[in-house]
Amino acid sequence: MDQSIFEKLNGSKKILVTGGAGFIGSAVIRKLLKETSAKIFNLDKLTYASDLTSINKLLEDLGDSARERYSFFKVDLFDEKSTIDVVNEISPDIIMHLAAESHVDRSIEGPKVFLQSNILGTFNLLNASLGLYRSLPNQKKENFIFHHISTDEVYGSLGPEGFFSERSPYDPRSPYSASKASSDFLVNAWFHTYNLPIVITNCSNNYGPWQFPEKLIPVTIDNAVRGNNIPIYGDGLNIRDWLYVDDHVDALFQVVCRGKLGSSYCIGGNNEKTNIDCAKEICLTLDKLKPKEFPYKKQISFVKDRLGHDRRYAINASKIREELGWEPQTNFSEGINKTVTWYLKNTDWVKKMKKRFK
Ligand code: NAD
Numbered sequence: 001m002d003q004s005i006f007e008k009l010n011g012s013k014k015i016l017v018t019g020g021a022g023f024i025g026s027a028v029i030r031k032l033l034k035e036t037s038a039k040i041f042n043l044d045k046l047t048y049a050s051d052l053t054s055i056n057k058l059l060e061d062l063g064d065s066a067r068e069r070y071s072f073f074k075v076d077l078f079d080e081k082s083t084i085d086v087v088n089e090i091s092p093d094i095i096m097h098l099a100a101e102s103h104v105d106r107s108i109e110g111p112k113v114f115l116q117s118n119i120l121g122t123f124n125l126l127n128a129s130l131g132l133y134r135s136l137p138n139q140k141k142e143n144f145i146f147h148h149i150s151t152d153e154v155y156g157s158l159g160p161e162g163f164f165s166e167r168s169p170y171d172p173r174s175p176y177s178a179s180k181a182s183s184d185f186l187v188n189a190w191f192h193t194y195n196l197p198i199v200i201t202n203c204s205n206n207y208g209p210w211q212f213p214e215k216l217i218p219v220t221i222d223n224a225v226r227g228n229n230i231p232i233y234g235d236g237l238n239i240r241d242w243l244y245v246d247d248h249v250d251a252l253f254q255v256v257c258r259g260k261l262g263s264s265y266c267i268g269g270n271n272e273k274t275n276i277d278c279a280k281e282i283c284l285t286l287d288k289l290k291p292k293e294f295p296y297k298k299q300i301s302f303v304k305d306r307l308g309h310d311r312r313y314a315i316n317a318s319k320i321r322e323e324l325g326w327e328p329q330t331n332f333s334e335g336i337n338k339t340v341t342w343y344l345k346n347t348d349w350v351k352k353m354k355k356r357f358k
Contacts, residue, residue, distance in 0.1 A: 006253070008256075009038045013094065014039045015039070015092060015094045016043060017029055018077065020043065020072075020098070021046055021051060022102070023102075023245065024248060027246060030054060031250075033059070044072070044073075044074065044099060049101075055070075077117060077124050078120055079124075080124045083124040091132060094145050094256060096256060097146065097148050100114075101113055104174050107179070108174065108306070114179040122183035122187065126187065129190075150184050151202060154202060155168045156171030157171075157173060157311045163315060164266060164314065164316065165266055199261065199263055199264070200263070203248050204315045205243065206243055208245035208342075213350050213353050214357065217336075218350070220282045222354075225286070230279055231302075232300055233302075236274060236279070237311075238275050238312065239312040239314065241269050244329075247328040247329055251326045255320070260323070270328065271328070282336060286340060289341060
């Protein structure tokens with residue numbers, strides 16, 4: 001990635017990352033620790049989905065200078081006072097807001113916490129950020145930015161043709177996507193009404209190391225390796241546009257450093273796969289990396305479909321490509337290879353995280 005992009009993140013810049021103990025947030029923090037000299041503040045509620053192992057391991061490797069640049073704050077964004085207090089205490093230059101409840105199936109079973117964290121949590125963070133922004137001297141105001149990290153699921157479900165883009169109408173259909181759509185609207189409103197400098201990104205499905213083992217790709221790897229049935233919803237023909245997590249992180253840095261204020265950017269892998277093809281690719285990779293007497297794909301088994309299961313997501317990422325020069329660097333077989341290799345080496349971590357399933 002172009003190193004000049006990190007200039008904006010260097011020096012005494014203070015970057016607040018919310019949800020930094022989650023899958024994507026921890027990848028953002030690892031990259032900031034490795035590639036910048038910024039001060040990094042990780043704010044997270046530490047839900048069942050969070051884990052700080054990857055960051056702590058990296059801090060050990062990088063030593064004192066990195067440790068001095070990093071702090072962790074256990075805060076629930078639903079708690080208004082704590083959110084205001086911590087934002088004022090840190091006084092960040094840049095906020096990258098990733099904290100959210102993120103699992104669609106859980107949102108169907110228990111939507112309330114999704115509304116609390118994703119909508120009211122974002123509202124509390126916006127209000128705290130606006131209070132801080134208004135108090136800043138002009139020069140700091142010019143550099144301040146609030147980056148809201150969202151999903152392509154806000155656009156609903158596509159038929160066999162077409163792509164989502166920044167101009168697509170919002171049409172969320174699950175409690176998760178409805179809560180994320182609401183938070184996008186709030187962030188936009190804080191830009192237009194209060195002039196808070198914001199950017200929004202809407203990304204397709206991510207995969208890679210350290211993803212909580214309730215999401216499709218780690219679930220498939222884990223069941224395959226354990227000799228269990230590999231569950232696939234419905235007819236397996238739902239389509240997702242998969243993006244390797246480090247490519248998403250690079251896109252986030254491009255947008256937070258160079259994105260147009262008040263804009264949104266769609267981020268996608270240009271890599272549409274049906275769920276069944278995705279599972280088959282994982283099985284083929286396992287056949288090579290951990291062969292056994294029969295192909296792993298024999299374990300694939302279809303299960304009752306998810307309620308309101310969106311059929312197809314696909315992103316037209318031409319805006320971020322043309323304006324900011326970002327393109328995904330990792331093709332699907334390479335990304336799956338890296339991911340499966342990582343999960344094969346980290347079975348203890350998977351075991352630890354699975355103990356948190358309810
Ligand atoms: P994740 O579930 O792995 O991590 C989310 C983190 O947010 C967790 O560490 C959790 O403890 C924290 N959190 C939740 N509620 C909180 C609250 N009230 N206060 C403070 N912290 C809280 O999720 P992820 O996959 O890393 O996703 C991160 C962000 O990216 C989310 O906003 C998600 O909507 C968005 N996104 C994810 C994907 C994907 O495929 N995973 C794709 C596009 C966008």
